Amino acid sequence: MRKFTQVDSHVCPLDRANVDTDLIIPKQFLKSIARTGFGPNLFDGLRYLDEGQPGMDVSSRPVNPDFVLNFPQYAGSEILLSRENFGCGSSREHAPWALEDYGFRVIIAPSFADIFYNNCFKNALLPVVLTAEQVDRLFDLAASGEPVQLTVSLENQTVSLGDGTQWSFEVNDFRKYCLINGLDDIGITLQDADAIRAFETKHQQQSPWLF
Amino acid sequence: MAGKTLYDKLWESHLVQTRDDGTALIYIDRHLLHEVTSPQAFEGLRLAKRLPWRLNANLATPDHNVPTSQKERSAGNAGIVDPVSLIQVQTLDDNCEEFGITEFAIDDIRQGIVHVVGPEQGATLPGMTVVCGDSHTSTHGAFGALAHGIGTSEVEHVLATQCLIQRKMDNMLVSVDGELGAGVTAKDVVLYIIGVLGTAGGNGCAIEFGGSVIHSLSMESRMTICNMAIEAGARAGMVAVDEITIDYVKGRPFAPKGDDWDRAVSQWRHLVSDVDARFDKVVRISAADIVPQVTWGTSPEMVVGIDGCVPDPAAAADEGKAAAIRSALVYMGLSAGQKMTDITLDRVFIGSCTNSRIEDLRAAAQVVRGKRIAATIKEALVVPGSGLVKQQAEAEGLHHIFIAAGLQWREPGCSMCLAMNADKLGAGEHCASTSNRNFESRQGYGGRTHLVSPAMAAAAAISGHFVDIREVQNHA
Numbered sequence A: 001m002r003k004f005t006q007v008d009s010h011v012c013p014l015d016r017a018n019v020d021t022d023l024i025i026p027k028q029f030l031k032s033i034a035r036t037g038f039g040p041n042l043f044d045g046l047r048y049l050d051e052g053q054p055g056m057d058v059s060s061r062p063v064n065p066d067f068v069l070n071f072p073q074y075a076g077s078e079i080l081l082s083r084e085n086f087g088c089g090s091s092r093e094h095a096p097w098a099l100e101d102y103g104f105r106v107i108i109a110p111s112f113a114d115i116f117y118n119n120c121f122k123n124a125l126l127p128v129v130l131t132a133e134q135v136d137r138l139f140d141l142a143a144s145g146e147p148v149q150l151t152v153s154l155e156n157q158t159v160s161l162g163d164g165t166q167w168s169f170e171v172n173d174f175r176k177y178c179l180i181n182g183l184d185d186i187g188i189t190l191q192d193a194d195a196i197r198a199f200e201t202k203h204q205q206q207s208p209w210l211f
Numbered sequence B: 001m002a003g004k005t006l007y008d009k010l011w012e013s014h015l016v017q018t019r020d021d022g023t024a025l026i027y028i029d030r031h032l033l034h035e036v037t038s039p040q041a042f043e044g045l046r047l048a049k050r051l052p053w054r055l056n057a058n059l060a061t062p063d064h065n066v067p068t069s070q071k072e073r074s075a076g077n078a079g080i081v082d083p084v085s086l087i088q089v090q091t092l093d094d095n096c097e098e099f100g101i102t103e104f105a106i107d108d109i110r111q112g113i114v115h116v117v118g119p120e121q122g123a124t125l126p127g128m129t130v131v132c133g134d135s136h137t138s139t140h141g142a143f144g145a146l147a148h149g150i151g152t153s154e155v156e157h158v159l160a161t162q163c164l165i166q167r168k169m170d171n172m173l174v175s176v177d178g179e180l181g182a183g184v185t186a187k188d189v190v191l192y193i194i195g196v197l198g199t200a201g202g203n204g205c206a207i208e209f210g211g212s213v214i215h216s217l218s219m220e221s222r223m224t225i226c227n228m229a230i231e232a233g234a235r236a237g238m239v240a241v242d243e244i245t246i247d248y249v250k251g252r253p254f255a256p257k258g259d260d261w262d263r264a265v266s267q268w269r270h271l272v273s274d275v276d277a278r279f280d281k282v283v284r285i286s287a288a289d290i291v292p293q294v295t296w297g298t299s300p301e302m303v304v305g306i307d308g309c310v311p312d313p314a315a316a317a318d319e320g321k322a323a324a325i326r327s328a329l330v331y332m333g334l335s336a337g338q339k340m341t342d343i344t345l346d347r348v349f350i351g352s353c354t355n356s357r358i359e360d361l362r363a364a365a366q367v368v369r370g371k372r373i374a375a376t377i378k379e380a381l382v383v384p385g386s387g388l389v390k391q392q393a394e395a396e397g398l399h400h401i402f403i404a405a406g407l408q409w410r411e412p413g414c415s416m417c418l419a420m421n422a423d424k425l426g427a428g429e430h431c432a433s434t435s436n437r438n439f440e441s442r443q444g445y446g447g448r449t450h451l452v453s454p455a456m457a458a459a460a461a462i463s464g465h466f467v468d469i470r471e472v473q474n475h476a
């Protein structure tokens, strides 16, 4: 997994609550058996004016000029800003894959759905929970028209604005460690294989019908 | 010291190790797999040259994009017309064969929606930890199990290590007490609960559903309720074990037998929250307040009673809510104040892991028996949850009732719940659906979904618009 330390980027504001995983990546794209290549279809239903299908050449599709991802000033943004309960809906990891493949590294929202939040960390994507007031402030800044430039440091657990404002955010130590070091958590878990085997033996004695 | 909740007990009995930062390694007893979220996990195993930790913990079946027409299904995989779906289904077969995982393939009578198949086979047992790369895994919590959806990286993690890295969730109790009115089903109860909690109300929680109503429900109804825990934001929903649970499990193919059975039952009887257990949140609901429910919007929390109206954004609590209502109304093509019974329908879908078990099909059949669907209904699908449910329904003659009424009797799978196969809504079409998600385009691009119980969907098929099932049943 790609290592994550710090991201400096302007923000792409997606002013919408309850952005669900079907919006992030519609199900017709779930038919792929690969992990990559979902970026062009991120927010497909919102980005394009026609119905997308896997394998379609997106460059010839009509784009929705009213959708923020298509605004030229947000091109190349690595930080997506959104409202509460981001990523609700299905467990599809295609959602973080699509966000990551598109080029986002950080999602900022006042709250996230549990499974999505968890899936982000497996894919070098950092979900940052800020308070509703802080998120409001960022949306207000974005609405003023000027690009909102942020520095998100995982090491320091801070989001810094150009004007010197700095906010801190919470992140679990283990997840932080894995993300910073780009570690695959299967390898880490297998370091505890003996503990798993010992548990399994005891569990089997207690409840043999489970085996 | 306070007693333990059911969730506390399940958590503790599967705890391999706690790390300093509060994350824990949890042992997984049952891992269910389907074709959509597993291919990348198997690929990961191959790339890292890893093998599954314990083969017989895994059980697989294709469900999400199998076709449901008899024509396509009669030829097994070869009958799948959509080449992309075929690749996924075939890849699951190939992976299961390569790694030695038990699979109920497309032409196996035991094939079906993974959340119907597990309980039906007794592969879901009380006291288990159950995971699957699908958010509706919460269904299995109905058995007093700890069950939740996981992402594909976690599918790979479980395959390779038989464990999951987790943080303990908070305990929430949703207690439904009193007596349900006539025509009010488990689906109405859970839609009502989601309306009360909101789609994020259960975030970070494991919900235990309790109270006299829940304990009077059948296992199938309890599964309907736990199935939609995720729509209230909770990864896991669960119900304590009682005689109804034990009776349901007894004799199923994967259930323990002989001495093991007796030992298992005596353990399972402890799978209840202690009387002095402490919950972080408690929500009490009075059954008398619940009428048959219908969703009007694009999120399961956008729900009202059948005797209600589409809400007015002007009456919303805050501007955020008003904006959400406005955009949902535009998408759904509805106007504020419209009566729910005035919403006309184009299609009807009876199926999905929420409502495709035998009791659901019986309830729907009872409503349509001897009647005809409205001329304005373009299509009404009945899709059983598994090959065995289909077989049972046919043994009871339910398929004849559906077909005579003009509904289509299909082969098992997820079907129009998420429209990955050919079963879809057209843009702008309204559908009465027994599934669990009414998100934009969930059932087809531009499609408009209304979530309801099987009886309400069946009644809507007959009338062509929503009707209060209580009135239909009174006149029957």
Ligand code: SF4
Pocket: B063, B064, B113, B114, B115, B134, B136, B352, B353, B354, B413, B414, B417, B418, B435, B436
């Ligand atoms: S029936 Fe619907 S919700 Fe259930 S597993 Fe299939 S797609 Fe998911």
